[in-house]
Amino acid sequence: MEHYIGIDIGSTATKCVAVDRGGNVLAQAVVPSGAGTRADVRAIDLLYGSFAGKREECAGTIATGYGRMLYAGADKQISEITCHAKGLHRILPEVRTIIDVGGQDLKAIIIDEMGMIEQFAMNDKCAAGTGRFLEVMCRVMNIELSEMSEYDSRAREICQISNTCTVFAESEVISKLAQGYAIEDIVAGIYDSIARKISGLVKRVGIRREVALTGGGGLNEGLVRALERHIGVNIQVPPQPQIIGALGAALLAAD
């Protein structure tokens, strides 16, 4: 079966999608390791184990993400900004503002009705506003990332946490824990902090309705709630926000 592959090699996860010539998704795979860990090889193996396509039937592969230049199997490398725009426009064509919260990157992308990029902004060398921020805070609180949204839903008030720097925020969380604040309220504060950072970047490019959240950050309901409070609009989340970049890459390979 002729197919096309998109592989998004991020900093903390590697995502693969296979599509047919018409852009219909045939298979997908996610490996929770990123660039430089051979996760690309494992993700591709996993992908071929999950559908009937054979490697020799692949008609094109596009790599994207932080590790895109390192993947030897790609015919072409395309930036994750272009791939997220392409992938999300296929799933949610009414969206004009895309917020991509990845492991160590944060991006705000404005697209037009054709799905073409009008503007974008990216965070600098700073973990605040990215998935790394949440991971660090989870480690301090001794909870799993997947548990955060549930804690947030039980919060009674939002504990104020700095959004300037992950390291400063980490020591603030330790201090709040020592003062006896409830973990639920601290989690709400963490979401509020990251949402303030993200909304600052999004406002640089201007918010245009509809708004969607992609990347691993989209898996986090608490983050979606906090972002909606700060941005003031409803945020859509595609069914599998993590694979949007890989889907866009696969669609571009099939174009």
Added chain:
Amino acid sequence: MEKSEIIREMQHAVAHIRETVHEKKQEGKKVIGCAPIFVPEELVIASGAFPVGIWGGQKVSLSGSQEYFPPFACSVVQSITELSMKGTYDDVDAIMLTSLCDTLKCMSQTIQLSAPKLQPIFIKHPQNYRLECAVEYMVKELNRVKEELEEVTGNKITEESLKQAIELCNRDRRALLRFKKLLAEKPGILTNHERHDVIKSRLYMDRERHAQLMEELNEKLEEEPVPAFDGIRLYVCGVMMEPVELLDILDEFGFAIVGDELVQESRQFRYMVPEGLSQVERLARQIQQIRGEAFLYDPKKERDDVIAEECKDVRADAVLFSLMKFCDTDEYDYPWVRDAVQAMGLPILNLEIEQIMQSFEGARTRLQAYAEQIKSRAAARQTS
């Protein structure tokens, strides 16, 4: 000389600054450092000394400079401070310093502590530089600088020697302006990295030799046919495009710089020294002509107009605002520039850089996405 030989000589000058300074010292010449942003190199040349650009260093690892500056200070000034502490400027007899931004103001104080052997020569530009009384002030200021240079070099700066230096620098400026125009007419004829080296080499070569090489290079470029070019005609704003890896990334993604208003590049040579009653007055009047300069008091905020006019002249497809991190001067101007450029229907990318940056993946992603954005829009326009 062949085009490649000319460029190689210029690249050699850019890559071997300390060796050149050492040679000049061996020849018995005095060497005067010329720090950012506008210093009267003509006075240095007229004094018989060798002017050498002091523009920091690419990818310098900062440690000592943090004794004098917080982490949120401009990396150019921080790297100058770091290099001054490491003895990189030990062969330099004096350094001309301005105070045209807050961080340069700080450096005018700290350099006396970070490099006590380095003799500073301060130049304070007038705030209301377009008034006639500013010329009167600047003549006094430049006469003081002239006296200090005469003391350092032991040579008298005469009207005639200064006139010759001004004519030489103007000749070099004319050649550089012609070079810029040729590259806008023939994008792709040189790489962005080569363009940068050719322009930057004026800071590290005998000016006579640079002017001669520029004229020869222009002749060669005029003879060459217009190359096939299907890339993006880019106009660049900001302080500088260093580290040069950024220029290599631009080359990789099909951008050709067709114009710039970079402080380290075009803003150093875009205004000739005009005529005047005396040679010092001519130098004093040069600054009066400057329009839309971020580092001079500009109540009309004309920088965005100047950029828009230049983008139109060079038929730019896109604009890159290379924002030196923590440069509040450029940060203030960016919204005006963005609005003016977007009003022309051109895309603009704000790319935050640091002269000391060592990792380029973030910049690569932004520049690649920018190229993809521009090319896909151009393709869509063609289809429709």
